[in-house]
Amino acid sequence: MQFHLNGFKKGDPDVAEPAEALAPSDRLPSEVDVLIIGCGPAGLTLAAQLSAFEDIRTCIVDQKTGPLQLGQADGVACRSVEMFHAFGFSERLLREAYWVNETAFWKPDETSRKNIVRSGRIQDVEDGLSEFPHVILNQARLHEFYLDIMRKSPRRLEPHYGRRFVDLQIDPNASDYPVTLTFERVDDGHEGEIETVKARYAVGCDGARSGVRRSVGRELRGDSANQAWGVMDVLAVTDFPDIRLKSVIQSDSEGSIIIIPREGGYLVRIYMELDKLSTTERVADRKITVDYLIAAAQRILHPYSLDVKEVAWWSVYEIGQRLADKFDDVPAGEVANRQPRVFIAGDACHTHSPKAGQGMNVSMQDAFNLGWKLAHVLRGWSGPQLLHTYSEERQAIAKILIDFDREWAAMLSAPLKSATNPNGVEPAEVQRYFVQSGRYTAGTATVYSPSVLTGRGTHQQLARGLEIGTRLHSAPVIRLVDAKPTHLGHTIKADGRWRLFAFADPQDPVDPSSRIQKLCDFLADGLGSPVRRHTLGGLDIDAVIDVRAVFQQSHRDLAVERMPKFLLPNKGRLGLVDYEKMYCPDLKSGSDIYEMRGIDRQNGCIIIVRPDQYVAHVLPLDAHEELAAFFDGVLKAA
Ligand SMILES: Cc1cc2nc3c(=O)[nH]c(=O)nc-3n(C[C@H](O)[C@H](O)[C@H](O)COP(=O)(O)OP(=O)(O)OC[C@H]3O[C@@H](n4cnc5c(N)ncnc54)[C@H](O)[C@@H]3O)c2cc1C
Secondary structure (H helix, E strand, O other), X not given: OOOOOOOOOOOOOOOOOOOOOOOOOOOOOOEXXXXXXXXXXXXXXXXXXXXXXOOOOEEEEEOOOOOOOOOOOOEEXXXXXXXXXXXXXXXXXXXXXXXXXXXXXXXXXXXXEEEEEEEEEEEOOOOOOOOOOOEEOOHHHHHHXXXXXXXXXXXXXXXXXXXXXXXXXXXXOOOOOOEEEEEEEOOOOOOOOEEEEEEEEEEEOOOOOOHHHHHOOOOEEEOOOOEEEEEEEEEEEEOOOOOOOEEEEEOOOOOEEEXXXXXXXXXXXXXXXXXXXXXXXXXXXXXXXXXXXXXXXXXXXXXOOEEEEEEEEEXXXXXXXXXXXXXXXOOHHHOOOOOOOEEEOHHHOEEOOHHHOOHHHHHHXXXXXXXXXXXXXXXXXXXXXXXXXXXXXXXXXXXXXXXXXXXHHHHHHOOEOOOOOOOOEOHHHHHHHHXXXXXXXXXXXXXXXXXXXXXXXXXXXXXXXXXXOOEOOOOEEEEOOOOOEEEHHHHXXXXXXXXXXXXXXXXXXXXXXXXXXXXXXXXXXXXXXXXXXXXOOOOOOOOOEEEEEEOOOOHHHOOHHHOOHHHOOEEOOOOEEOOOOXXXXXXXXXXXXXXXXXXXXXXXXXXXXXXXXXXXXXXXXXXXXXXXXHHHHHOOOO
């Protein structure tokens, strides 16, 4: 990590300089730039992202009287860990979490169908899909990591708890703060007090029963009835051998369970699919008890025993696979002449079964997609039409993920093939589908369609392994200046900046006629340089577009002092040199990023990466005009 840029600073480098003297207040502020409703994974991802910007006033509220303590989701996909790395807390997460390395499958024993036997055991995530594992950690701990980022941010952001969203109004004629939101206090001693806040933008991250969604006239469509689920986190003694492996267990006639080992080495989560509810029924009406769930798990695990010593948390909840048609307040027919002011994210716009572990992960990715866009518009870097891309991109992705979730959930619920049920599903088929769907569950299957933010694949052959529209698939590199083995993708922080990675061709980069030198000259001084054009005077040269280069030579064969000056920029109050812009392949370990990501060695290329880590474009090294045109489509001239 880099720090001391603006002078030596004592203490914890994760704690940012405070933006201004912020008087802590128990009251909601009267005016804010962004008001977030809901402190779940979606709301906290968005708040943590926005808290990075000292000039943006964000407020986040929740009807709960304090942070989540227990329960709810726990599966963290590889893609989410990649994002957490950009936020700076992946190491803490990985230390605490359970790592899902392998998954076991169990089915009825053919010789005695009331017993279960292991039918397979597979690697959970395919090799090389991500540098990070699929892990399991309590949702409450994830919330705590985000809250920590917010507390240490320039605005020292803390949620306001005990506020129930009541209503919102949008005034189309108000230019400054068009959204007025009303909250009712539900915390001790303040019950019933009403507060109003004016906001430039509001984001409903208020879960499946979202009031914000209702206020903007959107509704979830999909399943007509909910599926009931039982879930319990238990400390138990058992002779079931795969209790520390994620296990999908299908019994002959007692139903199925999913075992998810949890952090800490002892705790285990057991998911159980219960009945489909009728359209008017609530799961609470069934009066299901934890003893009922334990007894059902014991029957499914037969002939193994399960002696539950302690139940840490349990819940019976209902969920259907549903999706909102749009994730903002602008009706489809008015997109051309109206800008969005209110958004919904997470479970407020899509709900999934817990079988594929999508809910929390997709919700966080919604918020990560929206956060930088709101910041760009509020800071005047982009026009408000950029905000339409949030619903366009995320609604399309949510639809694909819900379709996948539906198929996967149906397969797990279907009766298994047997002598009495010849048309049932083969256990091997379940296993095959699990492997095939690995990219969805890992969160890496997202591909954004061509748009103002996502270029066409005209030059995709220059970087075959960095597909336009997908998240940047990182690879190991060596930092030129200090020979540090690192990962190229880890240079991306959740700071709202664009990245431009220039992969050099084989020519000596110090040769003035080399394409990498010419690109640096253009970016540094060219008339059409997007870096110059979109960066306000007075800001560091990489404040909006952070340019980094990767060379083919070994790091020992390049002389730092002769490299292009543009890649050694002077920055900050003291004009210190940023030495961390140049990288080489990790030849010692044999991990050559050019090979691994299919970069054309002869020609090199430019990779443009969005602030949320997605590949926006692949261009030739000398496509200066196309490069400038891409950024002109997204960013305003400074
Ligand atoms: C009880 C429960 C159990 C779950 N169990 C599992 C599970 O076992 N496995 C799994 O994969 N997923 C589970 N989920 C789903 C998973 O937690 C969600 O997919 C994920 O949390 C979605 O994140 P989110 O931020 O969109 O919404 P949520 O996490 O639901 O957060 C919404 C937040 O908004 C707040 N809020 C709601 N209405 C208002 C209002 N009017 N005013 C102010 N604040 C409001 C809520 O208090 C909440 O903090 C569960 C969800 C619930 C509610």
